[in-house]
Amino acid sequence: MELVKLTIDKKSVEVEKGTSILNAARKVGIEIPTLCYFNLEGMNIENKPGGCRICVVEVQGRRNLAPACATEVTEGMVVKTNSTRVLNARRTVMELILSDHPFDCLVCPKSGNCELQSLAHRLGIRDIPYQGEQSTYRKDTSPSIIRDVDKCILCRRCEMMCNDIQTVGALSAINRGFMAVVAPAFEMNLEKSPCTYCGQCVAVCPTGALTEVDNTRQVISALADPTKTVIVQTAPAVRAALGEEFGLEPGSLVTGKMVSALRELGFDYVFDTDFAADLTIMEEGSELLDRLTRYLSGDRNVRLPILTSCCPAWVNFFEHNFPELKDVPSTARSPQQMFGSIAKTYFAKKLGIDRNNLVVVSIMPCLAKKYECQRSEFLTDGNPDVDFSLSTRELANFIKLANIDFNSLPESDFDRPLGESTGAAVIFGTTGGVIEAAVRTAYELYTKKPLPRVDFEELRGLEGVRAATVNFDGLELRIGIAHGLGNARQLLEEVRDGKSQYHAIEIMACPGGCIGGGGQPLHHGDASILKARQKALYEEDRNKALRKSHENPYIIQLYEEFLGQPLSEMSHHLLHTQYFDKSTQIVIE
C-alpha cells in the first residue's frame, strides 16, 4: 500500500494513494461540506459527478479550485479548505444554487430533513443576492412518488440509483444548461415510465424534489370514521429503523413502542405483517417444493429456478423488463397483500363486519407498496385488500403529529390472531432473509426431519449477489440471492438465457433489502445504519421463541379453519396472483 503525505489546513496527514481530499481531510477531523457527493461505503454505491462544486478547496499551485470529493491526493499537496477564496466561492455557489430553488421551505415535505437546507444553514446564507429566473417544470404525482423537480439541484444521485444501481432507466438527465433536470423520457409521468417505485431515488434525494406520496391524511380520516374498523400491519424492517426518527441509535429495535404508538393513534387492531410473512413461506415454500419434486421426478415443463415474489418493486421490474419470464417467479402474493386478503376475508368474517367497513393500513419501509395495494388484481369489487400504505417516515411524522412521546412509551405486544409471528418472518426485512425463512420450512417439509441448525449464515451478508448451497438431506439445493435491481438483472439474464444454475433465487429491489427501503428513515449515505438495522433483525429472530414459519400456531389455525392446505384452491384464490407484460409494445399500424 502506497502512502501519500500531504497538508490540509496546516495539519499533515498520511493516507493511502488514491484517497480523495475529502476523505483525507476527514481523517484529521476536517469535514468539508458536500452536496452532490454520495457514498454508501462497502456497497458499491457512489455518486461523484463533481457537479455541485460545494466541496471546492484550494490546492497550492493549481489555477482554480478543486472539488475535494473528486480530487485525489498527491505527495506534498498543500490544501486549504477554509481560505477566504474558498469560503467566498463556496458561499457564492450556494447562493447560486439557492437562487434557482423555490423559496417554500416552510411547507416543503423535506423541511427539517433536507440536505440543502442544512447546508444553507451551515454556510450561514442569510440572503440570496443573485436572484433571477428559476427553472420550473411540471409536477408529477404517481401512486408512490411525487416529483417536484423545481427543487432538483442536479446532484444526479437519483439518476445514478435508477440507472447504475437499479438499471431501471426510468430517469435520466434531460435538456441542457439552465433547463437541465432529471426526469423520465419526454418529461412524461413516472406512471408511464418503466419506474418500479422502488423509491431509491427518493431515498437519496437531498432536497424535496423526489418525495413519497403522503397518505397520512386518508388514514386519519379513516380513524376518525366511527363506521370503520381500522387495522394496521407493520412490516418487519420498520421496527429496526423507526427509532432513528426519534433520535435513537440506528439498529434500536422498537417493536413494543411502535405497537403502543399505533394503539395510541387509534388503530382498532395492531397486527404484524410478519404473520403474513409466515404465511408467505407456507405458500412459497410449498410451491418451491412442488416445483422441485416435479422437476426431480423428470417433469421438464417445470420452470426453475423459482424466484421470490415478496417485493413489489421487483415484480414491477420483471413485468417491465422480462415479461417473457413472468411465469418463473412464485405466484405467491407479497406479505402485505396476503395480510390484506386474509384480513378482509378471514378476519372480517371473524369480526362479523363487511369488508367495506374494514380499513387495512400497512406500515412499510417501501414506496412500491403504495402502488402495489392499488393494483387492480388486489381489489374486490373496487375495495382494495390493503387500503393505505404508509412509509416508516410517514408513521414517524404521524406519531409526532399526534403529540406522542415515542421514547417514553411502554412496550406492548401485537394483537391476535394476525399479530403472531416467528423469527423466520422477521428476517424478511433483510436481503437473504426470505430465502433463509423458506429454507427453514422447506427443509423440514422436504426431509420430514427437524433442522439441525436454524441459522444459515451462508445466506447472510451484504454482497450484491450471493450464492450458497444447502444440503437437504442429500439434495443439494442451490440458492442465489440478489439485492438491488441491477444485481437482480444479472441473475435474471442468466435465467432468460437458460444458464442459471440455481433452484431458487431471492430478489429484493432495494440495496440491503427492506432495511434499505425507499420508505425508511433517510440514511444520508451512511452505510453503517443499514448494517445496524440488519443486525437488529437477526437479533429479533434469535430472541423469538418460534423461528420457523410452519410452527406459527396461528398460521396452523388459519389453515385448519379457513384455507385448508398450502396451494389449496382457497389459497390460490386469496394468496396467489399473476403477472402482466408491461414492456413497451410497438404496435404496427
Place this chain on the structure above:
Amino acid sequence: MAKYRMHLLVCGGTTCRSSESESIRNALEESLERNGLENEVKVVSTGCFGFCDKGPIVKVIPGNTFYIHVKPEDAEEIVKEHVLNGRRVERLLYLEPEKELLATGSKEIGFQKKQIRIALRNCGFIDPENIDEYIARDGYVALCRCLTEYTPQQVIEMIKKSGLRGRGGGGFPTGLKWEITAKVKSDQKYVICNADEGDPGAFMDRSILEGDPHSVIEAMAINGYCTGASKGLVYIRAEYPMAIKRLRIAINQAKEYGLLGKNIFNSGFDFDIELRYGAGAFVCGEETALIHSMEGKRGEPTFKPPFPSEHGFLGKPSNVNNVETYANIPVIINKGPEWFASIGTEKSKGTKVFALAGKINNVGLIEVPMGTTLRDVIFKIGGGIRGGKGFKAVQTGGPSGGCLTTRHLDTPIDYDNLLAAGSMMGSGGMIVMDEDDCMVSIAKFYLGFTVDESCGKCSPCRIGNKRLYEILDKITKGEGTTEDLAKLKNLSEVIKDTSLCGLGQTSPNPVLSTLDNFWDEYVEHVIDKKCRASSCKGLMKYVIDPEACTGCTACARACPVNAISGERKGPHTINQEICIKCGTCMEKCKFNAVLLQ
C-alpha cells in the same frame, strides 16, 4: 482586341479606395492616353494588398514593382519614367523600415512574409478530392518515413522538439500528450481528432478538412504509430456536410491506396479511421465531453484527472488533438522540428490559423507565425476596419476569450500573451469590432451563447452564467445599478474558479475583459443611462422632431400603448414613461419626424 504589354495594378481595397485610389486610377489612365499608351498598358484595380497603412498602392507588372503612398499627381511620373523609360520611381518605392533597403518587387516586401501557410499549405492549392494531388505535394511521405525510418519514440521526440502546442485552445504541448498516451499500457488505444469546431466565428478546422483532409488523416496515422493505437476516430460537427463528404472521400482513397488499413508501408502497422458526428453541442469541444458524446452519451464533461490519455474513449487511452494540430504534423516530420521551431516565439512555435471576421475589410482565413501582432493582423492582413470606422476591440478565443482593445494592438500573439491580456488563443476565431459595437451588449451576446451551450452539469456554470446574463441584460436595458457591477465581478471570478470544465472556467472572460477594458462604458450604462454605441434599445428614446412633424397622427394611431399625444396638424410628443420602445411610430412616420436618441 489589343494585347497589353504592361499592367498597372491599383489597389481597390477599401482603405486605399477611401484614400483616392479611384482618382489615381483615373489619373493613370489619362496619363497613358496622353502618352498614347492606352492600347499597350492597362490599369486594373485589384483586391486589397493588405498593406493599407502604405496605401494607396500601385503595382507594375511585369517586374512586380511596388509603389506606395501614391498620389494622383504621381501618375504622370510613373507613366513617363517607368512605363516609357523603364526606370523605377525611386521615391515611391517601398522602403522596408528595418532594413532600410529599397525593395525591388512586391514579393520581397516584409508584410507579405507575415503570412506563412503551414496548416493551410494545401488549402486552395490542391483538389481535396484527389489523393494524387496531395501526394504530389509530398503527402504521405511523412507517414512513410515515420513507419520505415523512425521508432515511435523518435517521432515523439521530433514533435516535442518542434514545440508544437495544441491548436484547439488549451495549448498543451502536443509531443508530451503523445508521449503520455504512448506510455500507458493497454490492449487498445484510440487516436481522436476533435473536429467539433463550435466557436461562433471560427472556421479554420472546417477549411482544413474541406481543403486538405489527407493531412489530418496522415497525421492521425502517425499519431497511431507513436501511441500504439490502431483506430482513429474523427468527431466532426454534423453542421459541416461538405467537410464530412471530403473526409469520407479522402478516407476511402487512402484505404484504396493502402495508406489506411493493414500493414501500411509493409511496416506491420495497421490503422483505420471512422467518423462520429456531433449533434450541436459546443461543450463537446471539451475532450472529456467529446469522448462521452462519441460513446453515445450526453456530452457532459467529467473531472480530470483521469485524462483521456489514460482513460478515454470506452475507458481506453486516447489521444485527442484538434484538426489544425494534426495538420501541422506531416510538415514537422518532413521539414524537421528545428525548422518548425524557428518560426514563432520562445514558447509558442509555428503558425496559427485565424478566422478573421466582424467589422473588418478582408474577412477570411489567415495563417501567421506566432508572435505576429494584432495590429499586423487587423490592419495589414485584415485591411483595417470596414467603412473607415474606428477600431474598438478585437475578440479572440470565442466565448472563452476576451475583448482586447487598442492598447493590446502591439501584443505579439501567442498563447501566453493572450492569456496574460485576459483573453486566450482559443481555436482561432478573431472578431473585430468598431465604434458601433456596444461592449456590454457584446459581453451579453457571449454570455447568451454560454447559457445556451452550458451542459448544465455543474452549478456555477449552469446557474452562474444565467445570472451573469441576466445582470448584463438588466444593464443594457438601463436598469443596472452600481451594485450589479460588483456582482458581475464576483460572480465572474467564482464561476472561473469553481466550474467543472473549460467552458465554465473561461465563460466569464468576455465579461471580465470588457469590465477591465471598457469600464467606462459599463459606468455610462449604469449611471448616465447612456449607450455610446447607440445599440442598447433600452437606453434610447424615441422622440418626435416638432419641426418635421406634420401632425398627421399616423404614429399616434399606430402606437400600441397610446404613448403619443398631440393635436391634429400640430406637433406630437411621446410620453417616455409609457413608451415601450417598439419603434412602430418610427416605421409609420412618413416624414422622418421620429428620431431615436
Place this chain on the structure above:
Amino acid sequence: MSQIKSFEDLRKIKEDFGKRIQFREKSFDPSKVVQIKVGFGTSGIASGAKEVMTFLRDELEKRNIEAVVTQTGDMGYSYAEPTIEVKLPGQEPIVFGKVNVRKADEIIERYIKNGELIDGIIPVNYHTI
C-alpha cells in the same frame, strides 16, 4: 488502383501526377493547358462557386480552350468569394475574387485569351511552404 507500399511508390505518383491529369483529361500538353482552380469550400459554394465552375467547364470547351478546371479548398479570401485561381501556361497563377458567371466570361475572353488583366485580382498575401 494499386497499393502504395514504399517511398518509391509515393514518388512515382508524384512524378506521374502531371501525366495522370493528362490521361484523365484527354491528352493535353501541360505547357499549353490553362489550369483553373475553383475555391470550393462551404463559403465558396454558398456564394455561387458551383455555377462558376460549371460555366467555366462548359464554356472553355465550347470556346475550344484547352483547360483543366478543378476544385480546391478555401483559399482564405472569404470577403471575396467565390474565388478562382487561373494559371496560364508559363505564368504565375492569378487569383480573381467575386467571380460570377459574367466575370468568368470576362476572364475567359480577356485574360485567358488575351493575357489582359482585369479588375478584381486578389493579390496573394501569404507564403506557403
Place this chain on the structure above:
Amino acid sequence: MAVIKLPESKVQQLKNICKSFNNDKGELINVLHKAQEIFGYLPAEVQEVVAKELNVSVAHVYGIVSFYSFFSMVPKGKFSISICLGTACYVRGAEKVLDEFRKQLNIQVGESTPDGRFSLSCLRCVGACGLAPVVMIGEKVYGRVAPEDVKGIINEYANL
C-alpha cells in the same frame, strides 16, 4: 404499458438503421442522425423504437435528444429557415434579420407557420463568416442578408 404506434415500413426502416450500426448503443447519436434524416424529426415513437433496438432506456435516448440542439422533436416546416447567430453574423446585424423573419412570418424561433411551410430556427456559426450575416434555407445559403432582403427571400419560396 406504453404502446407505440408506427407504420410497419417505418419500424422496419428504423430497425435496419439500428442494425447497420450493429445495434451498438455507442452509436446512438449516429443512429439518431440517420433516423432524423428519414423522419425529419424524432417523435417519441421513433425514440422508443431506437431505445428498444439498442437496448437502452428511452429516458436515456430522450436525455440525448434533448441535450443536442441538432435533434428536434417537432416537425420542421417544408422550408426550414435558419439564421446564423454566430459572432460574426451577430456583429453584422443578424439579430435584425432574425427580427424581420419573425415579423414577416409571424412566428417565433422554434415554431412553424400554421400552414407548415416555414419554420424558423437559429444556428451557431455555419462557418461562412465572410458572408455574414448568413441565412440558410434548407441547404441553400444566403449571404450578406439585410433586413430589407427578407421579404424577397421568403417570396422566392412562395410558389414552390
